[in-house]
Amino acid sequence: MPHKQHEWQQRVKNVEHEFLAIQLATEQLLDAAARDPSVFNNDLRARLLRQAAAKLDGTYLIRLFAEFETCLRLFWPTARTTDPPSRTRDLIDGIAATRRIPNDRLKNVHEVREYRNSLVHLREQTASVLSVSEARGYLCRFLGYLPPRW
Amino acid sequence: MATINHPTLTDESANAIRDQWLERLSALVKDVQEWAADLGWSTRQIETRLEDSEIGTYEAPALLLQMETTRALLEPIARSAPGADGIVDLYAMPAYDDIAHIYFIDDAWRLFHATPLQVGASTKVGFVILSKGELQKVLEGMRTNATQAT
Numbered sequence: 001m002p003h004k005q006h007e008w009q010q011r012v013k014n015v016e017h018e019f020l021a022i023q024l025a026t027e028q029l030l031d032a033a034a035r036d037p038s039v040f041n042n043d044l045r046a047r048l049l050r051q052a053a054a055k056l057d058g059t060y061l062i063r064l065f066a067e068f069e070t071c072l073r074l075f076w077p078t079a080r081t082t083d084p085p086s087r088t089r090d091l092i093d094g095i096a097a098t099r100r101i102p103n104d105r106l107k108n109v110h111e112v113r114e115y116r117n118s119l120v121h122l123r124e125q126t127a128s129v130l131s132v133s134e135a136r137g138y139l140c141r142f143l144g145y146l147p148p149r150w
Numbered sequence: 151m152a153t154i155n156h157p158t159l160t161d162e163s164a165n166a167i168r169d170q171w172l173e174r175l176s177a178l179v180k181d182v183q184e185w186a187a188d189l190g191w192s193t194r195q196i197e198t199r200l201e202d203s204e205i206g207t208y209e210a211p212a213l214l215l216q217m218e219t220t221r222a223l224l225e226p227i228a229r230s231a232p233g234a235d236g237i238v239d240l241y242a243m244p245a246y247d248d249i250a251h252i253y254f255i256d257d258a259w260r261l262f263h264a265t266p267l268q269v270g271a272s273t274k275v276g277f278v279i280l281s282k283g284e285l286q287k288v289l290e291g292m293r294t295n296a297t298q299a300t
Contacts, residue, residue: 010198010225013246017227137245144244 001074005146008071012064012143016136019060026053058119060132065116068109068139071146078150088113092142099145108138164205171229172210174236178252178259178280179211182224185282189289191217198225205229214243215289220296222249222289242292250288252280261288 002008030053033039033046040046052059072091076084079098085091092113096106112135114127130138159167183193198212213224221243228237236254241247251262260277261284278284 006196007199009244009246013241016246133247137247140246141244 001070003074003078004149005143006148008067008146009140009143011067011071012136012139015060015064015067016132018063019056019132022060023053023056026056057132061112061130061135062116062119064132064135064139065112068112068143071143075146075150095146096142101142101145105138105142105145109142112138159204167229168202168205168208171236172208174254175226175238176211178238179213179224181280182213182215182285185285186213186215186289188282189286191215191222191289200226200228202229217289217293220293222292224252240288242296249292253277261285263288 002011026049029039030046030049033049037046040049069088069091072095073084075095076082076091079095085094089110092106092109095101096109111128112130115130115135118127179195183195186193192215194214196212196214197209199207200210201207210226212226215222215224223241223243223246224238225241226236226238229235231237231253234253234255236259238252238259239248240250240252242249249263253260253262255277259280261280262277
């Protein structure tokens with residue numbers, strides 16, 4: 001696992017790249033199917049693809065956050081010389097305090113965490129809906145406060 | 151997510167392709183570094199890791215650019231794509247926001263303002279040849295946006 005700020009930002013960005021590629025491919029395939037339903041040989045995959053496409057943003061937002069959280073858990077022992085807390089909220093707050101990360105940046109990351117929680121735990125939607133690119137921006141800005149390498 | 155990436159070409163041809171791509175990339179990084187320095191930006195070359203299904207995983211040059219609080223990253227993305235023999239992105243950092251895509255098409259680096267994954271013959275219209283003047287426009291636009299955002 002890398003111990004460099006930029007490599008973790010890059011890993012988060014790479015998830016967005018994968019999302020954009022899959023989104024484009026899905027849209028193209030659904031367009032093709034709309035013009036010619038026989039591309040799916042009349043099986044059920046067209047319906048499944050539509051379901052998957054509808055959940056694509058959420059699926060990749062969960063992956064974005066997983067990369068971010070892994071980075072923070074790896075960084076924590078360097079910053080605090082203890083094991084990282086189990087609660088993600090405490091992990092984020094602890095690192096924000098150690099690195100003196102501005103409150104607006106911290107608030108943005110909690111918005112991503114809350115939205116991710118609403119997706120993972122199928123909670124009633126109370127968190128703000130974020131796009132993959134918005135979430136990537138918030139997470140990468142926060143990671144920008146970690147040291148270049150640790 | 152860790153992946154094992156075995157090159158599909160023989161060592162000899164993979165090395166030749168990689169060397170040619172790295173040479174092309176190094177020339178671009180050198181040009182941008184000189185132009186940016188002339189425009190008053192400080193620069194630092196870094197190494198970034200690329201994964202390629204045909205030639206394996208390797209390190210390639212990237213370039214960090216900074217003027218006051220505005221930071222940018224010129225980062226190689228892939229050595230080939232449909233219609234292009236190399237893709238490099240320019241990002242606003244630390245958020246990793248897309249600013250421009252730079253494609254190697256018809257023996258020249260061409261700049262395209264960020265709308266991802268649209269490379270191909272039908273979209274060449276939007277490209278301009280990368281030059282010091284075009285770089286200046288992009289970097290100045292970035293600085294203006296950064297000022298307006300704060």
